[in-house]
Amino acid sequence: MSAARVVLVLGDDVSTDVVYPGRYMATVLPTETPQYAFADHAEFNALLQSGGVAAGSVVVAGKNFGCGSSREQAVSTLKGHELVIVAEGFARIFLQNAINLGLRLVEAPGIRAGAGDELAIGVAAVTNLTTEKRYPTRPLPPARQAIINAGGLIPYTRQRLLKRAGAR
């Protein structure tokens, strides 16, 4: 369990319009969406674009992260930068999309951190190594674990199809 650096801190109700503005929705491919991550946070977007954010870096947010649109670009854009989202809570469709695409989400009620803080993200808790505070995590819905274990919904569905074809 290595330490991960907090690169962006946001509040409650961060919508998918903030993560991936609607005007870029004609861009759909996961290989192309990362350029528009947090496009309206110009400074942070520039930092991402410049390669100045290491894989595994953390965005910390409040409740209801990812609310709004079902657009999957809001997940693929973050996945493209291998960001980890630690939030007090997630909106349902965003959470599901993240599981399906293998974006790492951690639900840690009460989480507090500042930009530059170091977090140790464990199974049972997130520890802010800078403030020395510990926040127990809430496990993801158990039904979803099988999809995570398969590496996302595409390989998971592929397994189902092959099983069905084999049974024939």
Next chain:
Amino acid sequence: MGMTVVQKILARASGRGVVAVGDVVEPAVDLAMSHENAALVISQFQAIYEGTGLEPTLWDASRIAIVFDHRVPAESPKTATNQKKIRGFVGATGIAKFHDIRGDCGGICHQILPENGYVRPGQVVVGTDSHTTSHGALGAFAFGIGATEMASIWALGYAVNIEVPATIKVEVTGAMPPMVGPKDLILHLIGSLGAAGATFRVLEFHGETIARMPTSGRLTLCNMAVEAGATSGIVPADAETLRYLREEAGVQEAVEAVVPDPDAPYERVVEVDVSQLVPQVACPHTVDNVRPVTGVAGQHVDQVVIGSCTNGRLDDLAAAARIVKGKKVAAGTRMLVFPASGRIYQQALAAGYIADLLAAGAVVMNAGCGPCLGVHEGALGDGEVALSTTNRNFKGRMGNPTAEVYLCSPAVAAASAVAGVIVDPREGRVQ
């Protein structure tokens, strides 16, 4: 113990007699809808089959619907090329429930599906659009999913690993006062529940007010259930549902209503009396930031938008037309109107609503999502303020992160367009 409507629907769809809240089920899907994001669904669908030696095969093309609405007509070569790719796929796979950019049978997916009778009570409906919750208005269990999940459903025909959601019963009583309607009710409810107040839950609507409410209003309620975080909203099918399906959606065959058991296990009951409700406005930048219109009266508006999957139906256009008839949109304010479908556009034309709106100075656009999600027409200038009958007011939603969006009913929007500032439509201030 009995079951809620959604429990009953999921039990049937997963071939089980009974399901309890929290059970994991894999329900067969009755209807799977996408819009322009079908372009991504197609590429994910093809990715599933890579390396398997299997031919990509839709489980049932007759249960798939694709409706172009988000960017119609295309605003860019990129969008036009995506739409072209989808047309090719639709032709090759024989998807008949395809609604292209047309003035007769095109429009917004959440109007096209109901008005064509595609949605029936008791169905499991999924859509790659968060406002798929709308279709609960017809007694279906309808929820939004992402493109990859849709690709999986296209291949398998069922949704994998779905947890049976808990249900919050919303009991609505009282008669709506003049100038108060379904939009005010749902904004009020979202304001009291909070933007995440119903996350992972279903809102099941009941009560005398709902029984009297036409399907168009129920679509408004269920449409915005997701703004309280809900998985879905649902109105158990009743006489009005059957009337709508028969008279407005052209459904001839018998339809079976699925209703909850009297002892269904609700997580809680929320009671709302609408008899004292006043027009509501959701203020920037969250949908649960709701105030009575009197609290924001006088706020200047640069652009008024009437339309969308929330409030672009015939009675919405009628309400707006009645208010602006014989008056003029204020100088310094633009009024844009987007009917929810080509059919509604033609009905509004025949009823004279379009003429009244145009004469007042409104611009009536083609049916579609319009400026709601900020990708197409009706962009806002820096620092401008919009008042809109749409469903979201997030920062940047209408394409400009420095603009502000207020949400309201068609009555508030139309009266405010004439005044140039937000006004209470109950007052005779709009003369």
